[in-house]
Amino acid sequence: MNRPGVGFAARPVAGVAVTLAVVLTALSGRYGFHRDELYFLVAGDHLAWGYVDQPPLTPLLVHISTTIFGETPMGIRVISTLSSALTVVVVALIAREFSATRRAQTLAAICTAVSGFVMGVGHLASTATYDLLAWMTITLLAIKLLRTNNPRWWIALGLAAGIALENKYLVVLPLAALLIAVLITGPRSVLRTWWLPAGLAVAALIATPNLIWQATHDWPQLTVAGGISEDDGTENRIMFVPLQILQLSPFLVPIWIAGFLNLWRTPTLRWARPIALAYPILCVIVLALGGKPYYALPLLLVLIAAGCQPTINWLTAARTRSRRTTLAIGLTLTALTSALFTLPVLPASAVNFAIPVNAEQGEQIGWPELTTAVANAWHQIPEDQRARAVLFAGNYGEAGALTKYGPAVGLPRPYSGHMSFYDWSQPSDMQDGPVLLVEQERAPAYEANFTNCHQVGTVDNGVNADNEEQGTALVLCTGTKAPWSQLWPALRRYY
Template sequence: MTASRTPDAAEVQPFALVPVAAIAGTLAVVLTALSGRYGFHRDELYFLVAGKHLAWGFTDQPPLTPLLAHISTTIFGNTPMGLRVLSTLTAAATIFVVALIARELGSDRRAQTFAAVCAAIAGFPLGIGHLASTATYDLLAWMVIGLFAVKLLRTGDGRWWVAIGLSTGIALENKYLVVLPLAALLIAVLIVGPRPVLRSWWLAAGVVTAALIAVPNLWWQATHGWPQLTVAGGISEDDGTENRIMFIPLQILQLSPFLVPVWVAGFVRMWRSPTLRWSRAIALAYPILCVIVLAVGGKSYYALPLLLILVAAGATPTLAWLARGRTAVRRSLVAAGVVLTAITSAIIALPILPPSAVNAVLPINPEQGEQIGWPALTAAVAEAWQQIPEPDRSRATIFALNYGEAGAIDHYGPAHHLPTPYSGHMSFIDWGPPPNTQTGPVLLIEQEPTQYYESRFGTCHQVGTVNTGHSVDNEEQGTHLTLCTGPTQPWSTLWPSLRRYY
């Protein structure tokens, strides 16, 4: 049985298709123009390799992002620009969904357009829109789920649970984080309502729909010992304290300080407006999600998507504020805020600065630095490889301690006549080991000397150091290239001890 329409639901206005499309199109043009700058991100290099080993799951993630990376590079070319075509389209689609959420919350065309502008110039959507990452597709999934949730609460029509379940199932094939905002929303609905939406049998239908779509990956994880839970636990243990300390500052900085008044206004509007009383659970879901993320030691960006919903809600009161009192002054303030947001977000999130100046933005967006230096690393590895006597190279092995290094050598190495690299990091462990006939020297790539690994490869000495050429303070600057005499056991025996989850 379908629940009746919520009596005080806000009236839905016509959609501002043309201006929103223009904003999304402009964003797509900007992202495309800059997509070839710097180079691949370490995660992208990993996705390229994972795309050659497609499966229903990987050690650290579900299969969707590697699949999309494989599709994008197959169609558009194996370059940073080719890889990022689908992520650019995803970022543009996210702008549409934010505007649609504003529409569901009673915003007129002007407010929908303003919400789209705010989403397009916010730092977090810009940064992940530039890259092909799990977060890129996750943001769109969260926004789509948010749109369906708003429709569910506004209309009381339980059939929207099926749409939520469908989009959740697809999202679970990309990243498990989607369970966090859903949990926060369910808790909020239990606290402030409307509770009747939880008594619909359509809720069970939505859960079944999500489960059926997610089953292949969940089965893969179950049959492989749930490695993704191990990865998540390690990340929380290693970075949890820092994540908690930086959570509130990064909530402000990663979206934009200038957008704080907009999303605060959105929260207040959803909480206080009589015509939006049905949406109070969505407003409350944000602080609940923040508590959950802090409790598990998650990264600050885990809660940012819900801020975009608050931004969508805040568009209407922001424009109403503009129309009151000293209009010219207020318009100047808002215009200045929009311009400053666009400029600062672009500098922090996009590859605009010269590589030598990137260190200035790394405290807020360290992903900028992870796009620089991979060709230089590969060239340094090639130089170190030449130190292996030529007769021994056919039996020699390159072993990288992390997936970024292995991915870079896999991509750039053939131009230097380097062999396929191996690694025990994340899913690279599943794509090895080297043949047992590889009994020759091992070129070990390690950010710092690591006794655990060096002891497994005989006598070792350093033969090189990686220099990106730009003094970028990323993880690979100063990486040690260590040449060892060879594996101390057959690779098949040694391999399980080389696994590294984080």
């Protein structure tokens, strides 16, 4: 049985994790809610075993976080912050599995904490935040399975995979990549055991409630995924390699390359070859599906964990100050650039500098301003007609913002045909008055469902942030061309 070389560097790793948590907490209240977070707030008020676009775990965690810590940008992100801190610890544990010394484990924790991807997902409450921790945990358990050849680890793997499936189905991708890698390189003995189907049964049991929900709702999540691939697949493939480098950090590239070579070439780590091979296999799968480049990033963190011991060896081989200085400068630049492009450190008025690299920065700005603009347009409707009027948002971010901020400025509950908003509520046929449409871009085919439409306002976030909602058109129509019950199915949007 292979064993890790040394004990766990608990104190320094915990120090790195706590430092990351402190930084994320200090900045979590700047800017505002992200569009996805506004959607999760409403989803948390409609807890279910599934949603059109995702399983139930993230809305549940958001509901728990805001119930305990408050319905604010800071409150919604507490569990996300803790999740990212735990991710740092798990990556250091993975490094230990590869016989890394305490210094190398600490380096693995630092590299994880300063990487752009971990900072970015740690700042927001998102499915990717919890998915990253799930992937790291599953990989750690898979590594233990391969290292010890103890088939009982399949049960723990099944438990982790089942919970991960209640957050996002993407977890099947690294699992598929690892399975293919084991079939290619071995050891295939870990597959020839009844503990494997037992682990699969555990995963299936935990995932069953959401799978039943999806099956009874005609698998809408597959429709959403297909739409994402169709809309963004070509761009995702073109940007795949550049974003693999940029979204972690260019300065970490030598470390993860060293990690791949370490797992592939080191005789004592021969058992870990499938872990190295799983990354390129996962890249091929993601490229074939047209998935987003960040889908493959978690396995790069595993390679970074594997590359930290060779990096420490490189530092100590020459015992020269220049090598230590090079590493220190690289990590410092990684931390600074990651923070600049993934955390709200810039004034909101300067966010356009970061948006070309990380568009999510801009999606946290301008929601109160959008709501105010909508309220100004709404109050153009004669007061005696407002009881029968409808406020209709074009996407879930707009609908979430209007739900959150609208009551304070006299707006009614918004309706939307986007994602699960379609299922949560629809206008009554008695609401046969004017309709105020919130449209990112005016669409004649869309407006053809309504009568006498004309633009009565434009959204301006006040800082010229070049995000998706800047310039959104507010279009007032005198009514619908058919009762809402007949019109509603045509207004459904999955992406």
